[in-house]
Amino acid sequence: MKRFLLPVIAMLIAFSCANNNSANEGKPFEMDGVWKGVLPAADCSGIEYILSLQPQGTYKMTITYIDGEGDGIDMVFYSTGKVVRVHEDKSQFLRLLPPPGNDTVYFKVVDSQVLRLVNKELEEPQNPELYNIVKGK
Numbered sequence: 001m002k003r004f005l006l007p008v009i010a011m012l013i014a015f016s017c018a019n020n021n022s023a024n025e026g027k028p029f030e031m032d033g034v035w036k037g038v039l040p041a042a043d044c045s046g047i048e049y050i051l052s053l054q055p056q057g058t059y060k061m062t063i064t065y066i067d068g069e070g071d072g073i074d075m076v077f078y079s080t081g082k083v084v085r086v087h088e089d090k091s092q093f094l095r096l097l098p099p100p101g102n103d104t105v106y107f108k109v110v111d112s113q114v115l116r117l118v119n120k121e122l123e124e125p126q127n128p129e130l131y132n133i134v135k136g137k
Contacts, residue, residue: 031055031083035115037133044068044075049133051096051107051115059083059096061105079105088122107133 032055038046045066052060061079068075081098086106094115096105106122107115110132117131118124125131 031112034136035133036136038066039117039131039133041065049117051133053083053094057083061096086122091122093118093122 032053035051035053036049038048041047043065048062048064048066050062050064054060059079059081063077063079065075065077067073079096079098079102081096081102084095084097086093086095092109094107094109096107098104104120106118106120108118108122108124110116113135114132115135116124116128117133
């Protein structure tokens with residue numbers, strides 16, 4: 001009986017460890033702080049992102065299109081919602097889920113201090129370092 005149980009237990013432990021990432025899929029991302037950065041834009045001087053992640057798995061984000069209206073007038077948008085983590089190809093992403101009718105935003109977790117804006121297919125832009133937002137102190 002012992003000979004039979006030992007291999008079965010070993011397989012269960014190995015399977016459990018191998019699937020650890022998928023066990024966290026879709027769960028709120030337990031990370032808090034404020035990340036900021038100005039990203040490039042085609043139609044204005046830049047887009048400032050201020051992303052505040054709360055430990056309960058929610059976010060608040062301010063997106064400012066610098067000189068978006070021209071003549072020094074910025075366009076400012078606010079968003080709040082839930083944060084969900086997504087794993088793909090050994091990378092971790094944050095999916096910001098706003099209220100219905102608003103676009104979902106995705107960030108790649110580069111490290112604990114840097115998040116990178118990516119598209120909905122989780123693909124990075126051509127010059128990825130230009131799309132980073134950095135955790136404030």
